[in-house]
Amino acid sequence: MNKNLKNAENDGISESPSNCTYCYTLTCSLRIESTSSSKKKTPINAKNAILTVGRNSNRKIHLQIELKTSQTGQPAVVSYDATDSVVHLQNVANGKCTVELPSMSIMLQMFNCAPRKLNVFMKSLQAKLDIMKAEKQPISAVSKSFSRPPAVFNVLSPLTVGEMRRVKKLREPSSLASGASTSSNGSKTVTTPKRRNSTNQNLENRILNRSISLKRMTSFARCDKEQSEALTSLKPLKDAPSITERIQLTNEQKSVVRCVINSRVSVFFTGSAGTGKSVILRRIIEMLPAGNTYITAATGVAASQIGGITLHAFCGFRYENATAEQCLQQVLRHTHMVKQWKQCAHLIIDEISMIDSEFFEILEYVARAVRNNDEPFGGIQLIITGDFFQLPPVTKDNKEPVFCFESEAWSRCIQRTIVLKNVKRQNDMEFVRILNSVRIGKCDQLSADRLQALSQNEFPAHVIPTKLCTHSEDAERINQTSLQNSEGVQKTFHAYDDSEFNDAKCRTIAVKTLVLKEGSQVMLIKNLDVFKGLCNGSRGFVEKFGENGNPIVRFVAQNVAIEIRRSKFSIRVPGSDVPYIRRQYPLQLAWAISIHKSQGMTLDCAEISLERVFADGQAYVALSRARSLAAIRIIGFDVSCVRANSKVIDFYKSIENDYNLNDDDDDRLSISSKIKRFRSI
The missing domain is CATH 3.40.50.300 (P-loop containing nucleotide triphosphate hydrolases)
Incomplete structure (x- = not known):
């Protein structure tokens, strides 16, 4: 392996894959195609390739590719000038991306990438290109490709604080009066609204993780004005791979x-x-x-x-x-x-x-x-x-x-x-102590008295706590009976599915047909905004339906009414290169739910029936769905329901x-x- 690239594998990414705030080396499968209509060449396919972003001896940004050729079995290294690169990110969530090099009439198709690394790799590249273009460095009319890498090739260094501030400034509306400008390669760039200053510690994450960079890297080179404006209005990518991007791991x-x-x-x-x-x-x-x-x-x-x-x-x-x-x-x-x-x-x-x-x-x-x-x-x-x-x-x-x-x-x-x-999940230390004991099948008298006293817990009048049932048929019966007894306006929402979506093969929590009424007790089944408390398990009720028919839900913990729109539920199905998609409102009826189906959820408020516990760990799962003792009401608690397998x-x-x-x-x-x-x- 080329020595520089070997070092790049260690030094070209941030110090922690769990953090991954910058990335200049990417391992993936690669297809190199000619886009020239006059000089068609046989595409090159490589199952394992290493792409590295660096600078050559002229300080120009290059994409260096190392791949093993089938003819010799030895690594081959080629380097392309990336100055005029056009990036297509529509499938980045699926670990795929296409990069066009117009001056070379070449297209690089990357696939089987780690989605998060691919996302950060492209953002890192774009940030460096933004700085280079702002410095108005001359760009050759024709880029040269090398049969071997340049004599000097250095992997790009992480963005300095000064560079990050410069990229931030370049993307502010004040830098581009019209909101969009044409870069030196003719591709359009889009700026973001001004944001308040932050500390140096968070600056790198803000520059590299901001969703607008995904929009600005989408190709505008071949779009007319109308198409360009349509593209700039697209919502930022909010599904995978950035699902945990804003969550800081411990x-x-x-x-x-x-x-x-x-x-x-x-x-x-x-x-x-x-x-x-x-x-x-x-x-x-x-x-x-x-x-x-x-x-x-x-x-x-x-x-x-x-x-x-x-x-x-x-x-x-x-x-x-x-x-x-x-x-x-x-x-x-x-x-x-x-x-x-x-x-x-x-x-x-x-x-x-x-x-x-x-x-x-x-x-x-x-x-x-x-x-x-x-x-x-x-x-x-x-x-x-x-x-x-x-x-x-x-x-x-x-x-x-x-x-x-x-x-x-x-x-x-x-x-x-x-x-x-x-x-x-729980900040209530008394609750954590009780849960730790219940988990291993123990419940002392102090804990038992505390749990039995929870039968008197009261909740706001407009919110009925979700009933956690030991048996799924009980939960279904409660939901349907409660829905029928509701007197509000009823609406039925049918899911929008891909043509390939098959309910027998693609089991998803989002139902094909969702029936709601004004006053229906509902629960989110997908994280919408974790930092605002709108996450999987958040409870509320349908206050009304908006002018466009969307349900407006008032959530308990936040006491705010939010218009809920359809969300995308994607499922990776074996044998398919792309995930199957269902678009449905991320809600389910929440008068009741079985303890089995609640596993993995965090509930805002719950009424737990433990009279018919039949499995080890069932009481523990039910209790641990809540964040605090104040969020649960327990019916039929007895120490005998606390069980753990020896x-x-x-x-x-x-x-x-x-x-x-x-x-x-x-x-x-x-x-x-x-x-x-x-x-x-």
């Missing part, structure tokens, strides 16, 4: 992301409810290549929260009453399933507590057999999360559940176990005493050995 959470991205080992990270497992998982998804990363969860509700599918839908077989070999044959009968298994490099599994040992063993066997790879799980990196103290696998005839961690496959596959300690208690004792985020390899092996010893007890 050091503990960053350590998990670094472990997954840098070490590439199979990781299980766990922790009590509210420790940020979902936030970490979304950040990891943004950092992994979209083309060979498969996102799954144990349930459809959990999968829809992270834009994935159920693990059962991914695997391609039904394992009830089937042997491992029979499951393998089911997969081999379908070419697209075989291709999917072979293509998968990273498999994400959420809510692992609900996956049983037998299913996990068969999955691991099928992975090795289909991929013809004897490494654990066929060489696929597993990123697994969940809390075994929460809901266990569903069993028939009240049989004792057998958890994943009890299987031989678990001890073979999981190379790193991380336990999160810092609770972020095998889970022993498992967590075996890992919590041993793990350390900075352990060396020998220590990690000792953890794996201890898990094996635990399984044999």
